Amino acid sequence: MYQEDVRHTTIPSEPRPGSAPSATGATGGVTATGLGKRYGDQWALRDLDLEVAPGTILGLLGHNGAGKTTAIRILTTLSDPTEGSARVAGIDVVTDPAKVRRRIGVAAQQATVDGLMSAHKNLVMVGRLHHLTRAEAHRRADSLLERLDLVDASDKLVKSFSGGMRRRLDLAASLVAEPEVLFLDEPTTGLDPRSRNDLWDMLRDLVSNGTTIILTTQYLEEADQLADDIVVLDHGRTVAHGTPDELKSQIGTDRIDVTVGTARELEAVARATEPFASNPATLDEQLLVASIPIVENTRLMEVMRALDAAGIDAVDLNRRQATLDDVFLTLTGEMPADADPDTPILEEVQP
Amino acid sequence: MTTLADTAPAPRPVTAREHLDHERSPLAAWWSDTLVFAGRNIEHIRQIPEKLLDVTVQPLMFVLLFAYVFGGAIAVKGGSYREFIIGGVLIQSLTFGMNGPATAISTDLTEGVIDRFRSLPATRTAYLSGHYVAELAGMALSIVVLLGAGLIVGWGVHRDLLPFVGALALLFLFCSAMIWIGTYIGLVVRAPDAVMGIAFVVVFPLTFLSNAFVPIDSLPKVLGYIAAWNPVSVVVAAVRELFGNPSAPVSLHAWPLEHPVLCAFGYCLILLAAFVPLSLRAYRIRTRD
The missing domain is CATH 3.40.50.300 (P-loop containing nucleotide triphosphate hydrolases)
Incomplete structure (x- = not known):
């Protein structure tokens, strides 16, 4: 299309x-x-x-x-x-x-x-x-x-x-x-x-x-x-x-998010999906999600097989388009801060 | 037609740009823009006719209130209270008129529409002059309604044409001054809601601490002096003099009230000389960041 x-x-x-x-x-x-x-x-x-x-x-x-x-x-x-x-x-x-x-x-x-x-x-x-x-x-x-x-x-x-x-x-x-x-x-x-x-x-x-x-x-x-x-x-x-x-070409278009059970598995996901990655994966150790920018025409099935072969038990697998946050993550290596510098990047949860 | 079409070169599509009127002088362009902005205000009134209540029904109510309710309780030496009160209600209503431009302008400034106007090639000051023209028309309506009501309750003009024209000229200047004060308020307040408060704080003492509704001699001495120097009193006294209405003798010495016509024109011109440039400056500051 x-x-x-x-x-x-x-x-x-x-x-x-x-x-x-x-x-x-x-x-x-x-x-x-x-x-x-x-x-x-x-x-x-x-x-x-x-x-x-x-x-x-x-x-x-x-x-x-x-x-x-x-x-x-x-x-x-x-x-x-x-x-x-x-x-x-x-x-x-x-x-x-x-x-x-x-x-x-x-x-x-x-x-x-x-x-x-x-x-x-x-x-x-x-x-x-x-x-x-x-x-x-x-x-x-x-x-x-x-x-x-x-x-x-x-x-x-x-x-x-x-x-x-x-x-x-x-x-x-x-x-x-x-x-x-x-x-x-x-x-x-x-x-x-x-x-x-x-x-x-x-x-x-x-x-x-x-x-x-x-x-x-x-x-x-x-x-x-x-x-x-x-x-x-x-x-x-x-x-x-x-x-x-x-x-x-700098950031890749599509992303595959792999959610795993433990933080230790994130590195393994990154290694297993390397053949499909256009850029290094970003790993979120809190949400336990590895986000892999994939090369064009990568099929979800191939990624699933690769994960399975590596013995990774993915909780969730999701293919999506790159967002502005991905751009910032890839370009600057960090999430974009809010406009107001006094505001912390991650909002603290009120007790 | 066909022969013309055959010989003429293929017609270009006509663009809006070619309909631009570049021939006009800057003054003509400014006036045309002013009328477009004034037309916008009049369109607002067409859509919400209630907006006219404050310049029509409100002064009528004041005429009736003072002529029939308070009128019996207030005595004016040397004439009827009804003849006395019309000049007062007139100037009070026109003073209240500063609310109109103040509310309209502060509302525009808080909404995005001002940015639209500013990104257009219209003459910059036309936005303010448009408001001025529209408000002036509203005040003219107010004057007609009020004097008409006055004629019904027993008010009249008792002098020649020249003083009458003088009164109209003074009313024109006074309206202009009130509109530009209102414009300035509208440009400096931060929210339209604040206009009402400010206008009350300004307008109430100005109109009630004056000779508009009661003779100055009926006031305590200190207030009497303040009222005697109050521009509203001076303009009211001048209008009464020019219409040939009773103006209740004043026993305390106050130079402005002894020369009301001259002073009234002077006050109006001073206010205009102050508030037109102040407004233009406030507009520039408010709309440039």
Whole structure:
């Protein structure tokens, strides 16, 4: 089912044919150099370098508090960087924010639509504030409501919308002025699987028409499905940067979790499954789980036979996709800490 | 048509971007954005008409309350209490009007919608001027309702056109000052719930420790002096003078009350000169991190 996409073989830092920089030197892409943001004595983001070619998708992957939203806020002119610089669609976000705003669309994590207006009126308002003519603002509102399957709700108050509908309207609002660069902060959080797939299709469609997209996500699968290039953030720092393929070759895609009865058996599991492992297994001595990143096309049955041959009595055997935690475990050798450094990594159980 | 289509180059798909109005001057763009934001507030009222109660029914209740309930107990030298009270209720209602922008703005700031506005190429200050225009329209409605009710209970204008126009000009300035104070409150409070509390703390002493409802001479001496210098008293006295309504003689010496019209305009201009820049600064600070 899963088709290896051509995108993955493209080197993202090189513009594709047809999207070369224009004569003015402006591109639809995004660049950032040494971007940093400090709140008080805490750095929310540090040393972020980006090079997003026009018509590609960059995925910013990380947990809550990793700096994803901060990065988006700086790039969309909502926040000033403490250090470093960034250009969006060829325009500097600090010195010329007004020009940047004409070329971008933003869908924030918190749906930013007006609850006391209808969906249609919301979109017309955004169109007018983009300085579209009245007729054009109405035309765009109609076509976006249709495209995002909101025609039936067009005249209903947004207050009454479900979370998913709000998200879609928010996305519509960010598309009103046909932005060159689209920023989406966790666009699929809270969406059901069907809406999520629809959204993914729509984003692919936008990109094929030349839109550049930067999206943040907590889901490795989403970044893998959509992004040409992934930046993994932790504590505001870039911990990995590469194409999904590069990242996967580093961390492996699928995992097999083997649960055993005693901690002593964990090492034996790691040895027995070594032929199938793309990377060293991670062993959790508390939960008694060995997590093995497996090479592609490994069959569960083969692993079972190998365990059996080694005389290991597995309590449970589970094949799953790698998660963001696996990425961190493999890349940094430790679980990602919470954003708040005062919070212990493992929450203590209250007596 | 077909010949045209045959000779013309294949039509490009028209994009929204081509409908952008680049010809407008920055001032025209600002005004258009202001009207879009004002339209948003008016749309809110269309959806929730109860929002208008505080500028329509509430002042009416005050007129009736003071004209018929308290009116009998308060005597005003040199005229009827009903003629006296309208100027007071009018200014009190408009002072209360600062709640409107304060609540609306602090609500916007706690919801995500302000980020949407800020990421759009709309003129930055248009958000505030839009609120101002919409609130001004609400206050104009309030003035019409109140003076209409006044005419019914026995209030009237007893001077020429020029003082009447002067009164309207003063009311316009006073409304503007109240809206910008409300805007500032809305921008500095941390939660919309706090607005009511702050507004009460500010508005109640301002309106009740004044000549709005009772003659200053009926107050204890110390309070009398405070009331005499209170901007609300001065504006109320000026409105009474410009409408030709009785204003109850004041025996204590207070320069502002002896020159109410001049001072009222002065107070309003000072408030505007302070709160417009304060609001713009607070907006910049609140929306930039």
